[in-house]
Amino acid sequence: MAEEASMIAAIGAVAANGVLGLDNWLPWDIPEELAYFERTVEGAALVVGRATYESMDVVPPDSFVVSRQPDLRLKSGCHRVVSVEEGLRQALATGKPVFVIGGASVYAAAWPYCQRFYLTRIEREFAGDTLFPDVIPLADWSVLSERVESYLERKSGAPVACRFIQYEQANPRVP
Numbered sequence: 588m589a590e591e592a593s594m595i596a597a598i599g600a601v602a603a604n605g606v607l608g609l610d611n612w613l614p615w616d617i618p619e620e621l622a623y624f625e626r627t628v629e630g631a632a633l634v635v636g637r638a639t640y641e642s643m644d645v646v647p648p649d650s651f652v653v654s655r656q657p658d659l660r661l662k663s664g665c666h667r668v669v670s671v672e673e674g675l676r677q678a679l680a681t682g683k684p685v686f687v688i689g690g691a692s693v694y695a696a697a698w699p700y701c702q703r704f705y706l707t708r709i710e711r712e713f714a715g716d717t718l719f720p721d722v723i724p725l726a727d728w729s730v731l732s733e734r735v736e737s738y739l740e741r742k743s744g745a746p747v748a749c750r751f752i753q754y755e756q757a758n759p760r761v762p
């Protein structure tokens with residue numbers, strides 16, 4: 588796990604055309620990128636939108652699911668929260684590092700509170716129905732690290748470059 592307790596970070600992946608989702612899943616099939624996500628958030632408290640939560644087979648304990656539905660039933664160890672800010676506060680109270688894991692609507696609300704954004708830029712265009720929010724001013728954040736790997740994208744059978752970038756925001760808001 589990459590972050591210390593009390594730090595709020597976001598993690599996600601985006602295609603060259605800004606797409607991040609298709610049919611409530613990822614537009615691409617790159618197991619190595621998914622494994623990077625799982626490694627990075629291991630042991631963290633997660634803040635996740637209801638749609639993304641429903642797309643996940645395995646949801647770790649201390650996951651805070653943002654939803655306006657008061658009667659939402661969740662897997663054991665998961666908690667409904669009424670807003671992203673409430674989710675961030677409850678996630679911080681666990682004492683674990685906190686990761687915002689999407690989807691688009693949750694990134695759009697959470698970015699002002701994030702000190703880091705772990706963003707994988709997938710250097711190809713993909714068809715999709717959900718876009719990375721263009722309100723997030725990552726161009727103004729500093730780049731802490733950056734590395735590129737080439738992996739086989741399984742749906743197309745073609746290699747694709749994945750650029751793993753860690754951005755840092757200087758003065759994140761307190762939720």
Ligand SMILES: NC(=O)c1ccc[n+]([C@@H]2O[C@H](COP(=O)([O-])OP(=O)(O)OC[C@H]3O[C@@H](n4cnc5c(N)ncnc54)[C@H](OP(=O)(O)O)[C@@H]3O)[C@@H](O)[C@H]2O)c1
Binds near residue numbers: 598613688696
């Ligand atoms: N590429 C990536 O890294 C990545 C990461 C995560 C997800 N995704 C993809 O993104 C897509 C889903 O994104 P999405 O934006 O459609 O859905 P989402 O953010 O996962 O969930 C949306 C739902 O969250 C709740 N919500 C969101 N903001 C809220 C707020 N401010 N207050 C209260 N509730 C709030 C609402 O739930 P209720 O309707 O229950 O009220 C809303 O319908 C999927 O395709 C998923 O696979 C991609």
